[in-house]
Amino acid sequence: MLKRLLDIAGSLFGILLTWPIWAAAAVWIKLNSPGPVFYRGWRVGRGGKLFRIFKFRTMVVDAERTGVSSTSDEDSRITRVGRWLRKYKIDELPQLLNVLRGEMSLVGPRPEVPRYVELYTEEERAILTIRPGITDWASLWNADEGAVLAGVEDPDRAYELWIRPTKLRLQLEYVRRHSVWIDVKIIIYTLIKIFRKDWLPKELASYGRPEAPKQRMAA
Numbered sequence: 001m002l003k004r005l006l007d008i009a010g011s012l013f014g015i016l017l018t019w020p021i022w023a024a025a026a027v028w029i030k031l032n033s034p035g036p037v038f039y040r041g042w043r044v045g046r047g048g049k050l051f052r053i054f055k056f057r058t059m060v061v062d063a064e065r066t067g068v069s070s071t072s073d074e075d076s077r078i079t080r081v082g083r084w085l086r087k088y089k090i091d092e093l094p095q096l097l098n099v100l101r102g103e104m105s106l107v108g109p110r111p112e113v114p115r116y117v118e119l120y121t122e123e124e125r126a127i128l129t130i131r132p133g134i135t136d137w138a139s140l141w142n143a144d145e146g147a148v149l150a151g152v153e154d155p156d157r158a159y160e161l162w163i164r165p166t167k168l169r170l171q172l173e174y175v176r177r178h179s180v181w182i183d184v185k186i187i188i189y190t191l192i193k194i195f196r197k198d199w200l201p202k203e204l205a206s207y208g209r210p211e212a213p214k215q216r217m218a219a
Helices: 001-031 080-087 097-101 125-131 135-142 145-149 155-177 178-196 202-207
Strands: 040-045 050-051 105-107 132-136
Touching: 001 080, 001 097, 001 105, 001 132, 097 132, 105 178, 105 202, 125 155, 132 135, 132 178, 135 155, 135 178, 145 155, 155 202
Parallel strands: 105 132
Antiparallel strands: 040 050
């Protein structure tokens, strides 16, 4: 109950604090490329229930039809405005609406697309017992996935081999040991990470930095 109250208060405060950024981003997106302001892709939430995530659109319309889920910074589907929005994580702000609606939490495992949830082991399905979140330990560990996947010929395969395993370990770690204090700590760490991209919390030091070895992916 306390977590849900904090989610409601935090999302309302976040929306009120950042609404000028929302307005500017919306106008910029509409001026830069044809299509809607928001991206509404399907994600898997608590209990395996599907919901539509809110994000500012950073790619061309119907980009998902290519069948590629993972996105590198060099992806040609990303719009000019989209690159800037992704760099500063502004595209994630509309997820505060998902939090307000009860589909997401401020802190929790990042919601996954259905195709990857289908691959969950019985142990990994524990991730679906709590609301997905805007940020978590895995988000801090892999804060710039686009840069990690840049130059990789097959981003989806790179994600599956070099990012997803550690991401799942960290998400399970959060599920087993989450608390209000840990949520507050992760939120603070996330704000620091926005301005210090190379910084890594001490709790994640043993995991190293995410890598997708380009020479191995090309093999």
